[in-house]
Amino acid sequence: MQINEKIWAFWSQEKRPTPCLVFDLDKVNKNYNEIVSEHPHLKVYYAVKANPAPQVLKRLVSLGAFFDAASIEEVRMCVDAGADPQNISFGNTVKSSESIRLAYELGVRLFVFDSEEELIKIAKNAPGSNVFCRLDVDCTGSDWPLQEKFGCSVEEASAFMQKTVDLDVTPLGVSFHVGSQQRDPRAWDRALTDVAELFGDLESKDIVLKMINLGGGLPAAYRKEIDPIPSYISDIYHFLSERLSRFSELEIMIEPGRAIVADAGVIFSQVVLACVRQKTNKRWVYIDIGRYSGLIEACGNAIEYNILTEKDADPHSHAVLAGPTCDSEDVIYRMNYELPVTLEEGDLVVFPNAGAYTTTYATKGFNGFMPMHEYYL
Numbered sequence: 075m076q077i078n079e080k081i082w083a084f085w086s087q088e089k090r091p092t093p094c095l096v097f098d099l100d101k102v103n104k105n106y107n108e109i110v111s112e113h114p115h116l117k118v119y120y121a122v123k124a125n126p127a128p129q130v131l132k133r134l135v136s137l138g139a140f141f142d143a144a145s146i147e148e149v150r151m152c153v154d155a156g157a158d159p160q161n162i163s164f165g166n167t168v169k170s171s172e173s174i175r176l177a178y179e180l181g182v183r184l185f186v187f188d189s190e191e192e193l194i195k196i197a198k199n200a201p202g203s204n205v206f207c208r209l210d211v212d213c214t215g216s217d218w219p220l221q222e223k224f225g226c227s228v229e230e231a232s233a234f235m236q237k238t239v240d241l242d243v244t245p246l247g248v249s250f251h252v253g254s255q256q257r258d259p260r261a262w263d264r265a266l267t268d269v270a271e272l273f274g275d276l277e278s279k280d281i282v283l284k285m286i287n288l289g290g291g292l293p294a295a296y297r298k299e300i301d302p303i304p305s306y307i308s309d310i311y312h313f314l315s316e317r318l319s320r321f322s323e324l325e326i327m328i329e330p331g332r333a334i335v336a337d338a339g340v341i342f343s344q345v346v347l348a349c350v351r352q353k354t355n356k357r358w359v360y361i362d363i364g365r366y367s368g369l370i371e372a373c374g375n376a377i378e379y380n381i382l383t384e385k386d387a388d389p390h391s392h393a394v395l396a397g398p399t400c401d402s403e404d405v406i407y408r409m410n411y412e413l414p415v416t417l418e419e420g421d422l423v424v425f426p427n428a429g430a431y432t433t434t435y436a437t438k439g440f441n442g443f444m445p446m447h448e449y450y451l
């Protein structure tokens with residue numbers, strides 16, 4: 075089977091209960107280094123939600139990474155893993171006053187906002203902190219867009235930043251997210267055009283921003299091929315230098331989640347039942363992991379994982395791949411997948427690049443199917 079040798083060796087030496095994730099921590103080093111290799115001053119804030127396992131966070135602390143946390147619990151996980159609170163960004167634009175205050179008490183001094191109400195909350199509960207404003211940008215080209223729920227327009231951002239003059243916070247910079255699994259580097263160029271407009275507008279009002287946060291979105295290799303990550307980074311730096319005249323003085327942050335952990339983790343699952351439903355003449359393959367136990371991102375074919383089995387040399391035909399629960403929405407892929415016709419109960423079904431947005435993206439045991447086991451090597 076074409077998967078990471080270390081992970082396959084671990085799996086082969088002793089059969090583990092399925093479903094489970096086996097994760098190669100050395101891939102975190104490789105992925106982190108690919109992002110910073112050409113740009114050592116680029117500050118990598120790992121988006122904790124992609125995989126918050128303590129082993130992953132500790133490995134990133136040892137690499138000198140920074141962290142993007144979305145909740146007070148994620149802030150605490152980073153601190154517990156050894157992160158300096160000064161290196162944590164509270165990067166959710168929707169935070170309770172209490173969580174802001176608790177993060178501030180722990181030593182966090184960097185907060186995001188995208189509304190005047192949130193900005194005022196931060197000034198009140200985390201006085202003296204640095205703040206950055208999130209723009210709502212065009213997510214075209216992304217397989218998991220993040221438009222509309224977050225971010226504001228350039229005009230709003232300008233007004234909010236001017237408002238900071240009356241508040242006890244320092245306006246540091248601007249952020250955006252071009253959508254997760256963004257395969258088109260031009261998405262960053264479009265966003266940076268908005269950023270440049272905001273910078274120009276604020277400079278005319280004597281507010282000089284110092285930071286640009288490039289957000290997440292760097293893609294991982296699933297069924298669709300992607301360019302190597304260093305080529306995305308070099309494209310983005312090219313756009314930065316073209317759009318922003320002061321670019322060399324700016325602090326540049328990036329918040330990868332998926333690109334750090336996706337190809338480091340392999341999910342092993344097993345077939346529970348394979349049968350043909352006569353009424354629709356469709357073959358259904360039911361496995362022991364589904365939308366409620368880790369594969370939510372497969373919904374509507376948003377993320378199309380590679381799938382491997384030990385029968386891949388046998389003839390294939392279309393199959394609906396479904397999870398094990400009694401919910402009819404618990405379907406992984408209705409279309410686009412051909413699977414070996416010989417699959418039967420007990421056969422292994424492997425998702426080789428599934429280290430991101432799986433382990434914690436699961437219910438607390440809907441229908442008694444618990445989140446997967448996790449092994450970090």
Ligand SMILES: *Cc1c(COP(=O)(O)O)cnc(C)c1O
Nearest residue numbers: 121254255290291329330331332
């Ligand atoms: C989820 C998230 C990220 C990470 O996105 P990826 O597409 O996994 O790189 C980064 N920043 C913010 C604010 C996020 O919500």
